[in-house]
Amino acid sequence: MTTSTATSSSEHRRRWWESATPSGSGELVPSPAGPVDELGTPPPLHGAGPLLQTLRLGRDEGRVLFEGTRLHGDVFRVNTLLEKRPLTITSHPDHVKSLFTAGPALAPSTAGQSQLRPIVGESVLTATGERHRRQRKLLMPPFHGKAIARYREQILDATTREIDSWQPGSRIRLADSAQQVTLDVIMSGVFGIDYRSSESEQLLRRRLRQMLALSVSSLARISELVSMRSSEPMGVQKWGLAHLDRAMLAVIAERRAAHVPGERHDILSLLLDARDDEGAGLTDGELRNELLTLVLAGHETTANSIGWAFERLVRHPESYGRLRDAARAEDDGGYVDATIHEAMRVRPVIPMLGRRVMSHWRFGDWVVPERSRVLIGVLSLHHREDLYADPFRFDPDRFVGVKPGSTTWVPFGGGDRRCLGATLAMEEMRILTGEIARRTDLSAIDAAPERPVHRNVTMIPGQGGAVEIGSVMP
Numbered sequence: 001m002t003t004s005t006a007t008s009s010s011e012h013r014r015r016w017w018e019s020a021t022p023s024g025s026g027e028l029v030p031s032p033a034g035p036v037d038e039l040g041t042p043p044p045l046h047g048a049g050p051l052l053q054t055l056r057l058g059r060d061e062g063r064v065l066f067e068g069t070r071l072h073g074d075v076f077r078v079n080t081l082l083e084k085r086p087l088t089i090t091s092h093p094d095h096v097k098s099l100f101t102a103g104p105a106l107a108p109s110t111a112g113q114s115q116l117r118p119i120v121g122e123s124v125l126t127a128t129g130e131r132h133r134r135q136r137k138l139l140m141p142p143f144h145g146k147a148i149a150r151y152r153e154q155i156l157d158a159t160t161r162e163i164d165s166w167q168p169g170s171r172i173r174l175a176d177s178a179q180q181v182t183l184d185v186i187m188s189g190v191f192g193i194d195y196r197s198s199e200s201e202q203l204l205r206r207r208l209r210q211m212l213a214l215s216v217s218s219l220a221r222i223s224e225l226v227s228m229r230s231s232e233p234m235g236v237q238k239w240g241l242a243h244l245d246r247a248m249l250a251v252i253a254e255r256r257a258a259h260v261p262g263e264r265h266d267i268l269s270l271l272l273d274a275r276d277d278e279g280a281g282l283t284d285g286e287l288r289n290e291l292l293t294l295v296l297a298g299h300e301t302t303a304n305s306i307g308w309a310f311e312r313l314v315r316h317p318e319s320y321g322r323l324r325d326a327a328r329a330e331d332d333g334g335y336v337d338a339t340i341h342e343a344m345r346v347r348p349v350i351p352m353l354g355r356r357v358m359s360h361w362r363f364g365d366w367v368v369p370e371r372s373r374v375l376i377g378v379l380s381l382h383h384r385e386d387l388y389a390d391p392f393r394f395d396p397d398r399f400v401g402v403k404p405g406s407t408t409w410v411p412f413g414g415g416d417r418r419c420l421g422a423t424l425a426m427e428e429m430r431i432l433t434g435e436i437a438r439r440t441d442l443s444a445i446d447a448a449p450e451r452p453v454h455r456n457v458t459m460i461p462g463q464g465g466a467v468e469i470g471s472v473m474p
């Protein structure tokens, strides 16, 4: 057996999001990982049939991850209807490293099977192999740190507008409020659209908002289920997308016609200038797919991370008090970043990452067959006692002056598929968290922690990070 991450069973009888474990950080025991020849498959989670295991994995990933590591340690397998071979789940940083560093030929991402594929088509998120490499290279420049600095003012403007609208004494869902900001940032940063824009650009803004509202409706959830195994959109999704596509292609055509290289700095304009190694640019269809990917991958993840951060903060008055003091001081001493890192550790919005091993692969004492799908349990990795003392405790101090490790803190994934928008997301979260803490006093509506809810591949706060607004300062 490899290193066990097992925790006491009494603690596990509680719900994991309400857990608090005693302190204690052991030494991390190394665990060999990588391609090998012979087999020795990991233990199954338990005896439940594939239908039940598929449903549990889709609805309650957190429970599967904590139950699996409690029963079996670092590595276990689940039989699902999604794959012919069992899925292997690992939570050991050495295994994570082997998958992140192996490269796309040996351990490609399974994002090609993403539920976003019917909507975004082939894009940097869903492409694999050479095509993914090309798209990623074209898209990188607008997401570099220097480029992100340009969006700072837009993020601050949108944040200020949102907080100005908050009324003392009212109750809000912070994830929804943050989404207004992240959507505005996407509109101005990605498309260069603001209130001064042309009629066709305003139409695109309305259509995007409509489609995003539709994408969380129950009708859309049903249509998502119907199109799960299809690479084409179906039902209400197809109808909504046809409307959006017309608006989006009209804006792309308008911009192409008026384009002067270097004049504008939004991502659409930068992408119009992008060229691959052969000197080819992106077609209108490719631009549409990439822009829609950025909208869908970028706004809800960031907004829900803010929702989770304040869901934790309002239930941890000491840390919240320190954050407010830090945000109101001239120099925050790194506490805002530390708070974001800690919130993303205890509540990663994407709790599992998918890879496929193209060779027999060793994970500690176990070897899984080639072409198996492997899931990295981000949530269970982030709660290892040998990596984080008292892992269920929310404690931003653990990250003050400490850079999170690339294989021990992975809310943005890693390797050649690491989140393209991570720098932008961090900047958005830094400004939102700092400004909310500086200007407002919030409190929890309910003392009980919010239950995690699983939607598609994300894990979001059940009440959206619900808070009561005490005061709002200018």
Ligand code: HEM
Pocket: 109, 111, 124, 125, 126, 136, 293, 294, 295, 297, 298, 299, 301, 302, 303, 305, 349, 350, 353, 354, 411, 412, 413, 414, 415, 416, 417, 418, 419, 420, 421, 422, 424, 425
């Ligand atoms: C807190 C916010 C965010 C979180 C937690 C997050 C998380 C992730 C994760 C876990 C992945 C998959 C990584 C892997 O498989 O190794 C990913 C991929 C991606 N994300 Fe994000 N993301 C966030 C914000 C954003 C933003 C703001 C954008 C862009 C506007 C963005 C664009 C993308 C893209 C394009 C990919 C695909 C990258 C590729 O496959 O090469 N994300 N993100």
